[in-house]
Amino acid sequence: MTEKYEKEATGYTMTTVMEEAARCLLCHDAPCSKACPAGTDPARFIRSVRFNNVKGAAETIRENNALGAICARVCPTEKYCELACSRTNIDCPIDIGGIQRYVTDFEQAAKMDILKKGSSNGKHIAIIGSGPAGLQVATTLLTKGYAVDIYEKSEKAGGYLTYGIPEYRLPTDIVEYEIKRIINLGANIHYNTTVGEDIMMADLKATNDAVVVAVGASESKMLPMFADNPNVETAVDFLARVKETKGNISDVPNSAVVVGGGDVAMDVATTLRRLDVQTVTDVAYEEFSEFKASKKELKGTRKAGVTILDGYIPTRVSNNEVTFNHRHIDSELKIKADKIILAVGQRVNTTNLNIDINNHQEVPYAGYRTADPKVFVTGDIAQGDKTVVWAVRKGKDVAEQIDQLLTRDEDSDLVLGGK
Numbered sequence: 473m474t475e476k477y478e479k480e481a482t483g484y485t486m487t488t489v490m491e492e493a494a495r496c497l498l499c500h501d502a503p504c505s506k507a508c509p510a511g512t513d514p515a516r517f518i519r520s521v522r523f524n525n526v527k528g529a530a531e532t533i534r535e536n537n538a539l540g541a542i543c544a545r546v547c548p549t550e551k552y553c554e555l556a557c558s559r560t561n562i563d564c565p566i567d568i569g570g571i572q573r574y575v576t577d578f579e580q581a582a583k584m585d586i587l588k589k590g591s592s593n594g595k596h597i598a599i600i601g602s603g604p605a606g607l608q609v610a611t612t613l614l615t616k617g618y619a620v621d622i623y624e625k626s627e628k629a630g631g632y633l634t635y636g637i638p639e640y641r642l643p644t645d646i647v648e649y650e651i652k653r654i655i656n657l658g659a660n661i662h663y664n665t666t667v668g669e670d671i672m673m674a675d676l677k678a679t680n681d682a683v684v685v686a687v688g689a690s691e692s693k694m695l696p697m698f699a700d701n702p703n704v705e706t707a708v709d710f711l712a713r714v715k716e717t718k719g720n721i722s723d724v725p726n727s728a729v730v731v732g733g734g735d736v737a738m739d740v741a742t743t744l745r746r747l748d749v750q751t752v753t754d755v756a757y758e759e760f761s762e763f764k765a766s767k768k769e770l771k772g773t774r775k776a777g778v779t780i781l782d783g784y785i786p787t788r789v790s791n792n793e794v795t796f797n798h799r800h801i802d803s804e805l806k807i808k809a810d811k812i813i814l815a816v817g818q819r820v821n822t823t824n825l826n827i828d829i830n831n832h833q834e835v836p837y838a839g840y841r842t843a844d845p846k847v848f849v850t851g852d853i854a855q856g857d858k859t860v861v862w863a864v865r866k867g868k869d870v871a872e873q874i875d876q877l878l879t880r881d882e883d884s885d886l887v888l889g890g891k
C-alpha cells in the first residue's frame with residue numbers, strides 16, 4: 473500500500489532527455505522563459521542540455537529558483553511555460569518540467585553547490601513561515617549577505633511542500649534536500665515556534681531590520697454543517713497525516729466522499745485510491761466547464777478510478793450520509809461513506825500578527841510592503857497566483873525590494889524605520 477502511495481512517475485534517462493531537448497526550436501524570443509513567473513529561464517537551460525552542458529543547465533535553474541527541483545515536479549507548466557511554447561504549433565509543447573527534473577536530479581547526484589552566501593552586510597531579517605515563499609526570501613537574502621532567521625510553527629520546514637502535496641507527486645527526500653541546501657547557505661530555522669504565541673511580532677521588529685510574513689493559507693476551511701461530525705476530516709489535515717506517515721495511516725476507510733473540485737480535492741481523491749480505498753466519489757460545486765482543478769490533475773484522478781460528479785452542493789449531513797442537490801437541475805444525491813473529506817479551500821490565520829486579510833484570503837492591497845514600513849508580506853497571502861512557482865517569484869521580489877530599501881541612502885524616507 474505504501475509503495476503505491478509513494479511511487480513517483482519515472483523521469484528521463486540521459487538518452488531520452490536529449491531526445492526531448494532536441495525537439496526544442498531554440499527560439500530567439502524564448503516565449504517559454506517570458507512565461508515563467510519565477511524567471512527560471514527554460515530556453516537557456518534547455519539550450520545547455522542540447523549542447524550536453526547539464527552542469528550549466530543546473531546553474532541556470534538554481535541561480536533563478538531556490539526550489540528548482542520542486543518546481544520541476546509540481547509546477548502547473550501547462551498554465552505557464554508550456555502554454556507559451558512555440559513547439560505547440562507543430563505537435564506538442566516541450567516537456568519543460570521533465571527536462572528540469574532531469575537537470576536538478578543530476579545536480580543533486582553530482583552534489584553541486586551552486587549558490588554561495590554573500591559576505592555579511594550586518595543586517596538581519598526575520599521571516600515568519602518556512603513554506604516556499606519564506607524559503608525563497610531566505611535564499612535571495614542570504615546570497616546578498618543578510619543574516620536570516622526563519623520562525624516556523626511546525627516541527628518541519630516546507631509548508632505545503634512538506635505537509636500537503638502528496639508523496640507520489642513530490643517525494644519528501646527532494647523537499648528535504650532543497651531545504652538542507654538553504655540551511656547550509658546559513659538560514660537559521662526556529663522550529664515549533666509560532667509567531668504571535670511563542671514569540672511576538674514586536675520582538676522580531678525590535679531585533680531585525682525587516683520582518684517578512686510568509687504564513688500562507690495553512691488551515692482548512694470547514695463548512696458549518698460538517699463541523700463536529702466524527703466522520704469528517706479536512707483535506708489539509710488528511711493529506712498531512714498521510715504524508716507524515718508515508719501512507720501508513722491506521723484508519724484507511726472502505727469508502728470515501730470528497731467535497732470539492734480544485735486541485736486539492738483531486739489530490740485527496742487520488743491519494744485515497746492509492747491507499748486502496750475501494751469507492752471514492754468526488755462531488756464538486758463547479759460544473760466541468762468551470763472546473764478549478766487543472767486538466768492534468770482531473771485526468772489523473774479519473775485514471776485512478778475516482779467517480780467525479782459536478783454541479784452539486786451539499787445541503788444536509790446526517791452521520792456518514794451526505795445529501796447533495798444540483799445547482800441547476802432538480803436532482804438530489806445521497807452518498808453514504810465511511811469517511812467524508814472536505815476540500816473547500818484554505819484559510820489564513822494571522823492572529824496577533826497585525827496583518828489585515830480580505831475575503832480573498834490576501835492582504836487587501838497590491839505589493840509587499842505593509843502600512844508598517846518594517847513589515848512585508850509574501851507568498852499565498854500576497855496578491856497573485858497561489859502556486860509554488862509564484863511563491864518563488866513573490867519571494868524573490870520581496871527580497872529585492874527589502875535589499876533596495878536597506879541599501880539606500882540613510883536619509884531617504886524609504887529606508888526602513890520605526891524599531
Ligand SMILES: Cc1cc2nc3c(=O)[nH]c(=O)nc-3n(C[C@H](O)[C@H](O)[C@H](O)COP(=O)(O)OP(=O)(O)OC[C@H]3O[C@@H](n4cnc5c(N)ncnc54)[C@H](O)[C@@H]3O)c2cc1C
Nearest residue numbers: 601603604605625631632666667687688851852858859860
Ligand atoms: C494539497 C495541496 C496541493 C498543492 N499542489 C500544488 C501543486 O501541485 N503545484 C503548485 O504550484 N502549488 C500547489 N499547491 C499550492 C502551494 O502549495 C502554495 O501556493 C504554496 O505552498 C504557498 O507557499 P507559502 O510559502 O505562501 O505558504 P505555505 O506553503 O502555506 O507555508 C506557510 C508556512 O508558514 C507557517 N506558519 C503559519 N503561521 C505561522 C506563524 N504564526 N508562525 C510561524 N509559522 C507560521 C506554516 O506552518 C507553513 O509552514 C498545493 C497546495 C495544497 C494545499
Ligand code: SF4
Nearest residue numbers: 496497499504557558
Ligand atoms: S518556447 Fe518551446 S521550443 Fe521555444 S525555446 Fe522555449 S521550450 Fe524551446
